[in-house]
Amino acid sequence: MSATQKLMHFDIDLELAQLLVENGFTTPRKIKEATKADLKKVTKFSAKKVDELKKKFDRG
């Protein structure tokens, strides 16, 4: 199973999962540890959407 497929388990679409993996965010841990600014730069999302994305992976 690829890193992209594993990230899609967290309810994100294929395109976003591919984008994250291509930029080195291969695991939830790496997404949790990333700053919102880093994720914004990669995804071009609004601050609100970045927050929503982080929440999907930060469920502890």
Place this chain on the structure above:
Amino acid sequence: MPANNVNWPLPLTRLNPFYPGQFGVPGTANETGLRQHSSGAIFYVDPNHVDNNDNRDGTDPTSPLSTVAAAILKCQPYRGDVIAVMANNSWQYGNSADGFATAISEEVIVTVPGIKIVGVCPSGQGVYWYPVSNAGVCITVHAIDVTIEGFFFSEGSFAGCTAIESEWDGATLFGENLTVRNCVFDDTVDIAIQLDYSWYCDIHDNIFWKCDTYGIYSPVAGSGIAFSRICDNDFHDCAIAISLLGGCDDNIIQRNTIYNSNAQTPAAATDEGIDTTGGARNMVSDNYFSCALPAPAAGDYDDLNTAAATDAWINNHCLNGDTTTNPT
């Protein structure tokens, strides 16, 4: 006892001597030893053997390797290779006059997928394995489809240890589909098994004796596990038995026994049993807990455990009856 269930062929004499050795397949020309796979080799590790040496081929049981690390270097992916580690007499209550005192004292990293590391031991305890540094990790798994069985993990003369750690990041680390079975983790081990984004693991028929920090642990700051099976294990008074945090989904946790002395007292035992906070769709059924049904009170089922909202906790057993709800 767990290590008694290790499936290992005996006797170790190779029968059917009619076939010559196969070119390019190590060990096929040996007169002793068995193969467990069409192409795989068995590498013998025995630091107590009079003729042990890491510079050998390792496939002849009469000339074994000294270390598991050397055996791992000789393994090839999916060839069916097995590392057979012979028993030692380093148990704290053993008679040192019996010899065989050299334990497996190593911290190895498994990067070869599709191999088995098997402790071959006459008793259920397993082959004794210790770290070589304070808080060391005995076996780090960074490859998929690895099986570890038949070992007894302890910190030895060092302060604390993690026995087995597996991690997958899809870039350089591929610790997934890990099987850990028939192993014993003693009361000096801090974390028996730590998993980070390792999916499809199968952890069964192990004993966790009073592990200092965690029995099975997926950290909240890490990446959760999924589609794994944790079944038929005994967690005897571990500080925390099963802590699956960081978003652990779709796991099956069945038929384990969890004795917790705080809960049994009863005293506060908050999330010291099974905790799946932040996860989803875990099936937790038919486990035995040394706690009372939800009261509410310190050390009761709800105190000892926490479920994710979409988990199904069915027919788990407490001191005074069976549960009918997810713990809160």
